Amino acid sequence: MNTDTNSAHERIRLTGTPLGRSVRIVDFGDGIEPLQHEQLHAYGLSAASGVRVLQQQPMTVVLCEHVELALEHAVARHIWVEPA
Amino acid sequence: MNHAAAAQPPFAPPAEGIAARTLALVGHPNVGKSVLFHRLTGAYVNVSNYPGTTVEVARAVPRFDRAAALLDTPGVLALPSRSDDERATVRALLHEDMRLIIQVGDAKNLRRTLNLTALLAELGVPMVMALNMSDEAQARGVAVDTRALGEALGVPVVATVATGGDGIAPLTAALDQAAVPAPLLRYDASLEREIERIAALIATHAPHPQLAARGLAILLIGRDPEVDAWLATRPGAEPVRAAVAAATAATGRESVPARLARERSGAAEALARTVTAQGGARDRTLAMLLGRVAVHPLWGWPMLLGVLYAVYLFVGDFGASVLVGLLEEDFFGTVLNPAITDLVQRTIGIPWLADLIVGEYGLWTMGMTYALALILPIVTTFFLAFGVLEDSGYFSRLSVIANRLFAAIGLNGRAVLPMVLGLGCVTMATLTTRILHTPRERLITTYLMALAIPCSAQLGVVLGLLGGISFGATLIWVASIVLVLLFTGWLASKVIGGRRVPLVTELPPMRMPVLGNVLKKTGGRLKWYLIEVIPLFLVGTLMMFALDRSGALPWIIEAGEPLVTGWLGLPPAASAAFVMGFLRRDFGASGLFALQNELSMVQAVVGMVTITLFVPCIASLMMIVKEQGLRTAALMLAMIIPTAFLVGGVLNHGLRLFF
Numbered sequence: 001m002n003t004d005t006n007s008a009h010e011r012i013r014l015t016g017t018p019l020g021r022s023v024r025i026v027d028f029g030d031g032i033e034p035l036q037h038e039q040l041h042a043y044g045l046s047a048a049s050g051v052r053v054l055q056q057q058p059m060t061v062v063l064c065e066h067v068e069l070a071l072e073h074a075v076a077r078h079i080w081v082e083p084a
Numbered sequence: 085m086n087h088a089a090a091a092q093p094p095f096a097p098p099a100e101g102i103a104a105r106t107l108a109l110v111g112h113p114n115v116g117k118s119v120l121f122h123r124l125t126g127a128y129v130n131v132s133n134y135p136g137t138t139v140e141v142a143r144a145v146p147r148f149d150r151a152a153a154l155l156d157t158p159g160v161l162a163l164p165s166r167s168d169d170e171r172a173t174v175r176a177l178l179h180e181d182m183r184l185i186i187q188v189g190d191a192k193n194l195r196r197t198l199n200l201t202a203l204l205a206e207l208g209v210p211m212v213m214a215l216n217m218s219d220e221a222q223a224r225g226v227a228v229d230t231r232a233l234g235e236a237l238g239v240p241v242v243a244t245v246a247t248g249g250d251g252i253a254p255l256t257a258a259l260d261q262a263a264v265p266a267p268l269l270r271y272d273a274s275l276e277r278e279i280e281r282i283a284a285l286i287a288t289h290a291p292h293p294q295l296a297a298r299g300l301a302i303l304l305i306g307r308d309p310e311v312d313a314w315l316a317t318r319p320g321a322e323p324v325r326a327a328v329a330a331a332t333a334a335t336g337r338e339s340v341p342a343r344l345a346r347e348r349s350g351a352a353e354a355l356a357r358t359v360t361a362q363g364g365a366r367d368r369t370l371a372m373l374l375g376r377v378a379v380h381p382l383w384g385w386p387m388l389l390g391v392l393y394a395v396y397l398f399v400g401d402f403g404a405s406v407l408v409g410l411l412e413e414d415f416f417g418t419v420l421n422p423a424i425t426d427l428v429q430r431t432i433g434i435p436w437l438a439d440l441i442v443g444e445y446g447l448w449t450m451g452m453t454y455a456l457a458l459i460l461p462i463v464t465t466f467f468l469a470f471g472v473l474e475d476s477g478y479f480s481r482l483s484v485i486a487n488r489l490f491a492a493i494g495l496n497g498r499a500v501l502p503m504v505l506g507l508g509c510v511t512m513a514t515l516t517t518r519i520l521h522t523p524r525e526r527l528i529t530t531y532l533m534a535l536a537i538p539c540s541a542q543l544g545v546v547l548g549l550l551g552g553i554s555f556g557a558t559l560i561w562v563a564s565i566v567l568v569l570l571f572t573g574w575l576a577s578k579v580i581g582g583r584r585v586p587l588v589t590e591l592p593p594m595r596m597p598v599l600g601n602v603l604k605k606t607g608g609r610l611k612w613y614l615i616e617v618i619p620l621f622l623v624g625t626l627m628m629f630a631l632d633r634s635g636a637l638p639w640i641i642e643a644g645e646p647l648v649t650g651w652l653g654l655p656p657a658a659s660a661a662f663v664m665g666f667l668r669r670d671f672g673a674s675g676l677f678a679l680q681n682e683l684s685m686v687q688a689v690v691g692m693v694t695i696t697l698f699v700p701c702i703a704s705l706m707m708i709v710k711e712q713g714l715r716t717a718a719l720m721l722a723m724i725i726p727t728a729f730l731v732g733g734v735l736n737h738g739l740r741l742f743f
Binding site: 035040048049057059061067069074075 | 224352590
């Protein structure tokens with residue numbers, strides 16, 4: 001796992017991903033609590049998973065394998081992604 | 085709400101050794117387990133288009149094996165269990181004579197389905213997979229090679245569309261070929277060492293009659309509270325518990341449960357890729373468009389207001405005005421009640437007995453008339469509107485829109501589901517708070533529902549009375565209740581310790597509600613209503629009759645005068661409505677409704693706000709005791725009654741400055 005100070009250019013936070021963009025999850029930051037981490041895995045959001053960003057307000061909404069998931073920014077900002 | 089269930093009684097773990105041979109439907113929330121349960125047993129449990137409809141295990145005899153029992157378990161997002169509904173599923177797996185698991189999966193999200201399979205496969209129970217919602221997968225261009233998947237897992241995999249009945253016969257036939265699945269993965273070496281060590285200890289010291297030691301070991305080091313509680317009851321548990329404690333104490337940046345979850349997720353992803361093909365799909369449908377609009381930061385709000393206004397028109401205008409007018413005034417008032425009164429007075433020679441049936445506080449003229457002529461048309465229209473909305477998938481989207489508002493009161497948008505369900509019935513909604521993840525969220529939500537969420541019957545009476553006065557009066561009532569809800573919630577979030585959990589939720593597809601399901605649900609709910617409400621209305625009427633006859637009612641009215649007349653500014657007779665409200669708030673609201681010709685606009689608003697915030701009904705109170713304990717329920721009650729009168733009085737004096 002990376003820390004939230006990750007500054008690699010190709011990696012951006014999920015909250016900073018433009019609408020309509022397909023991205024691949026790279027890593028989860030330490031700001032996500034362990035229980036919520038398990039929950040994300042259960043929803044299918046794991047490293048290497050591909051998602052498409054549908055919306056950023058009022059929550060981040062992503063399409064993950066044909067299922068829409070809404071994530072509060074407090075969680076989404078700790079998810080690092082790169083272009084798919 | 086589950087009171088439409090015909091597959092009762094709800095699950096209670098039977099004593100070991102006496103359980104029937106059991107099969108269970110297990111799967112994620114909102115994948116169609118309850119529909120499939122209905123198809124396989126004929127028993128109906130409530131079915132809706134949002135996660136968390138089923139919070140208790142339902143049981144019925146399947147059509148294909150009259151000697152067995154089929155369980156419909158609450159949806160599990162993941163195992164090890166974390167929430168109350170997930171724990172209910174693990175309890176069923178642990179305590180039933182579990183011979184077969186039918187995993188119900190979502191065909192359009194195979195990765196997530198297999199994530200759960202990766203754990204279920206370790207339990208050593210024969211399994212069959214029903215890959216449900218295949219039609220939705222097909223519409224999205226997803227093709228799953230069920231044969232290849234079945235070969236990889238070593239179990240039959242059947243594509244189903246439970247709502248349409250497709251694949252049910254092949255699924256039933258496949259049960260004979262059920263097999264223990266092949267494990268999807270080997271965990272990393274250090275985890276495997278711990279799993280094998282603990283599994284060996286379980287097999288030696290605390291074996292389970294049905295479940296494999298390896299699966300239990302994985303759940304234990306994943307910190308599943310139910311497996312831990314089961315282990316604590318085993319005589320040879322100590323060495324196992326010591327080994328689990330050592331295994332989970334391992335430090336690292338990633339917890340042991342998260343490592344397990346990550347590895348299962350990787351295995352599920354790999355298998356899903358090999359058996360799934362993605363073809364072309366329609367990118368925009370009306371349902372998709374509506375789904376996006378419902379959670380849009382700007383357009384979501386007008387849509388919400390539009391939905392609320394439509395419900396208001398259907399329930400408040402059509403139900404509470406047109407239907408109640410036809411039934412209460414035209415039929416009961418001018419035809420039925422005069423005829424029954426005449427018949428009773430002619431046939432019963434004892435005046436007080438005739439009075440008990442058809443007098444001012446008569447069992448028929450008050451109790452049954454309120455229940456059948458006043459409340460029934462209102463709850464019928466409400467349950468119809470509610471059924472359409474819950475099957476459309478709109479309620480889950482409300483949690484996104486409401487999330488920011490709920491953050492202000494220490495909750496997240498998930499709490500909107502029990503609250504919206506509370507508008508149907510607070511009693512069953514209190515049970516639904518189990519879908520919330522922390523005790524703190526459950527406590528705050530339960531308290532707010534007990535205080536400020538009116539049930540359908542009460543809501544209908546409120547809309548009927550205030551809607552008849554003006555839309556403005558209704559708006560003042562709505563604003564007052566919302567303000568009380570927000571302020572009390574904010575205060576509760578400051579007083580009750582603990583952190584708020586950020587929202588992560590699935591948004592199920594928007595679907596056209598199926599009329600048959602809406603009618604079935606409405607019928608089930610009305611049946612519950614008639615069974616629960618009529619006896620209470622009759623008891624309440626009897627109580628009012630006794631108070632009136634004994635001379636206590638005038639005394640109560642007189643004693644309540646400083647509060648009811650002085651502080652709330654209501655007519656003295658309104659005291660009787662509050663006495664009735666102790667039994668059920670909607671009964672009290674009906675009492676105020678009956679006074680409508682004596683009430684000014686301010687009095688009607690003040691009366692309805694106060695009775696809305698008044699004590700929860702007896703059934704709700706019992707449910708709060710069950711879920712939160714007697715002490716917490718008593719404390720809630722002690723805060724609710726003064727709050728109701730305080731808010732009512734402040735509103736009375738405030739409104740009189742303007743009206």
